[in-house]
Amino acid sequence: MQDQDIISEFLVESHENLSRLDQELVELEARPQDEALLASIFRTIHTIKGTCGFFAFSTLERVTHEAESLLSQLRDGKRKLTPVLISLILETVDATRKVLASIEAGKGEGADLFEGLAARLKAAAQSPQETDPQEQIDLIEPSSPEAKNGPSAVADGSKAEDSGSRSSAAVDANIRVGVGLLDKLMDLVGELVLTRNQILQFNIEREDAALNATSQRLNLITSELQEGVMKTRMQPICMVWNKLPRVVRDMAVSMGKQIHLEMAGADTELDRTIIEAIKDPLIHLVRNACDHGVESPDVRAAAGKPAQGTLSLRAYHEGGQVNIEIGDDGAGIDVARVKQKAVEKGLMRADQAEALSDREAMNLIFRPGFSTAQIITNVSGRGVGMDVVKSNIEKIGGTVDVFSRLGEGSTVKLKIPLTLAIIPGLVISSGGERFVIPQVSLLELIRLEGEASEKRIEHVHGTPVYRRRGSLLPVAYLNEVLGLESTHRQEAVSMVVLQAEDRQFGLVVDGINDTQEIVVKPLGKQLKALTVYAGATIMGDGRVALILDVLGVGQSAGVLTEMREQARAASQQKTQETDQKQRLLLFRAGSFERLAVPLSRVARLEEFPRSLIERAGGCDVVQYRGRILPLIPIRMVLEGIAEDRSAAPEKVQVVVVNDGDRSVGLVVDQILDVAEEVVTAQRNSSRKGLLGSCVVGKRVTDMVDLNAVLQADTCDSVEPAAALAYAGEER
């Protein structure tokens, strides 16, 4: 039992030592003459070795012993530092980590004896040392000519000594406290704040001098205590940054680049839960900048830049948030290439891409579709897993932005809240209950007044939508989502516009109260299954209010699954509204004399001899330009009547329609005309496959709902991916 305790203490201590080693070794590479630094590294390795001997961890002991002998030669000046040696020692650090992990898992030292590594360390320590001063490594130019001599190291070492004494002082002045205890204290302080608020309220009513003085004191002490307890949970961001010099070095070495890492604001503090949450995204961004941002030395030289690229990390407080910037002086983002890629990936149409501002276009790299693109990584930088970075940062209430100048570099800017425990929220009411919506998901508040209020929310296929600046926003009613009675029957309608992932929807509530800083508390396990709640909080009056999970609410209201289609419809709507004119293809099918589809969706008009039509996957197909084109008879969709084959003409008229990645052929009876018309839907249609009727060329024409028609196509075996994309539409 006790043994286990000692070992776990050894593990904690060793992990701390190893992270320091990582950092110190990279520093040493930059300042090979720093004796204090070298001595500190030597001490650390020696400590690990000593403890391993004590526990009889023989593998570790052997490897660290060899590393120690090598280091002692370095320390005594018998050998000069080379990158090869540094790599070897870093490798030792990694090996030590592996063994420690295995010990931690209770599997002893593990099967890998690292004999190869030990042998190489030994060989390095025994190899004749290079005497040629030229060979001595000036990785970064030696700080001064007399650096080789002992005395100068003192001057140089003063900085290192500083850090050395700081770290040892830190050991003495700190104690380890369980996170559970800190969380408990935080809870109690939250409750104290609440009680304080009640007392202050009480005090105002009483007008008692003694009570007044006491409650003021209580007020002050509580605020200070709250601040203090919050601080105990704060950790400097260098907890994460410590790992980065190593990451950058390894990336640079493996890719043959020269990258200099600059860090500013390493002591900026964040709540520990946030530190944990930003660790992976940050490392990802740094790797990304090394990989795609900074160019190789020859490319840089050709562009007239110094061969060594610079990666700069900056962290600072601003407006109650922490900003973290990851900047490089590399190639930057090629906006034109990003747009082209977006079109290729089917994220948007070419004309939409053209209309984007540079900044909007740059933010396309955060779209999920982009992450899998291999082509973009080499051409313009960025793109692997950026959507994951974004979603992880947004999960903790942060934002990600990217700024870039072609040829000059890019900067990714993260804005992160200081703490997760306290977040700003909007208090709303519905069905007589109060709820809180996290401010981070909130886009805007809309209040519809007077006669317009009810009519402004329209219905498309039974789904309520709202026209917001020309695009359609799906709408949900909170009291319906939660099964509450509506207490609200006034003229005005209050709606909050929310963002969940990259989609938006409107949520109609009974009342909008105010914004508040709220303390987020988890729900009991009996309520975990309810996805519409993210947690609960305690309001100023001591009552509990539920925090809505915006994503959960959207999904449960069914507004999110259809969003992509809505967005597409909305963008079509937008083009209709902006230029008011739309080119339509008119055709005839079955009993419908005049049908229309937007010409923008039509790829080609074709005529196939009936003999070419084959059957596949239960429907008609033709071979078309090396692909299999499924055919959908329009009259079949609209009327449910199969084509009369005996009476059918020898040739089939087909409208080839683009549908994302695939093409689909619509079989029509006759193609009539192309018309350019003001399209105003006069009447909405309830018939499946039709959007509604309108007047085109002075004649009433039925608009075909292409999405519905394509969805009706059951021959999806041809391209299952496309089938999946449309599965969400069936509601």
Add this chain to the structure above:
Amino acid sequence: MAFESAKSEGAPIGGQFSTFFVADLFFGVDVLRVQEVLRFQPMTRVPLAPDVIEGLINLRGQIVTAIDLRRRLKLPPRGGDHVPTNVVIRTDGGAVSLLVDEIGDVLDVDAATYERPPDKLDPAARAMIRGVYKLKDRLLLVLDTDRTADLTAG
């Protein structure tokens, strides 16, 4: 130690029990499992939650789910103006408040009077009743608090 032994299913145990009434039933919970007893608190109802959940209460900054024991045991609802009492118990999944009709005394019970629950009991309730102590004037039903708090069980 009573805490530990109380966990083993159906074992005859003596010791102290907090008691309370729900409808015409008399229940007991191992006294060590009871965190506190509160008079009825203002509650925040939870839309869409199972109906046995009465709401959420603020227990000095901790948010505690309140379970209506009558509904949990499928007993007839409480009379209109009868205000229930919160018995806050510790469970594996954190504190849970059980709403009971009235709180009773803490009783010392003798292990010798323990018996397994009668088979006649309503199966819905039987899953949550660990056993019975035959007191002089009435029967004390031992409530299985973990099962009561676990809404997926019984």
